[in-house]
Amino acid sequence: SRMTLGTSVYVRDSHYSWIPATIESEPDDKKKVQVKVKFPNDWEEYTTITKGGEAGKLKLERTVNLSDYPNEELPLQNLEADGVSAARKNDMADLTNLHEAAILYNLKARHSDGNPYTRVGDIMVAVNPFQWINGL
Numbered sequence: 001s002r003m004t005l006g007t008s009v010y011v012r013d014s015h016y017s018w019i020p021a022t023i024e025s026e027p028d029d030k031k032k033v034q035v036k037v038k039f040p041n042d043w044e045e046y047t048t049i050t051k052g053g054e055a056g057k058l059k060l061e062r063t064v065n066l067s068d069y070p071n072e073e074l075p076l077q078n079l080e081a082d083g084v085s086a087a088r089k090n091d092m093a094d095l096t097n098l099h100e101a102a103i104l105y106n107l108k109a110r111h112s113d114g115n116p117y118t119r120v121g122d123i124m125v126a127v128n129p130f131q132w133i134n135g136l
Contacts, residue, residue, distance in 0.1 A: 002076065003023060003066065005024070008076065008079055009035065009077060010074065010076075010105070012069075013058070018101035018105070021036060021038055021074075022036050031067045032065050033066060034063055035063075036061050037058060040086060075099045075100070075101045076097040078095045078096055078106070088106065088113065089106055090115075090119060092106055092119065093121045110127075114133055
């Protein structure tokens with residue numbers, strides 16, 4: 001299993017769909033793990049905060065039931081070589097782990113960098129930047 005102590009994953013969240021977390025315990029016999037939510041540094045600057053979804057109000061330590069996820073595994077985060085920073089790819093086909101959470105977080109990261117266009121192979125994904133971007 002890839003669900004080992006310290007692994008960077010995503011967990012489902014009722015306010016944000018997916019949030020980044022780190023596994024804090026090995027799976028028990030009931031297929032449950034403890035995770036700790038780990039928000040990116042730019043979370044509040046580039047995230048629309050939903051009612052009740054403020055970072056200070058979200059439960060940072062959670063028990064997650066692996067049987068609620070496909071193959072009883074949490075989706076893995078894509079990290080840069082430093083093992084800490086979220087990977088930002090121009091082409092999401094280059095992401096090591098390609099799943100819903102990875103797509104959403106890559107688009108979010110590129111949007112916060114001022115890059116509204118991202119490829120998935122031959123497909124172009126455009127995110128409305130809600131502002132003028134010089135040079136485009």
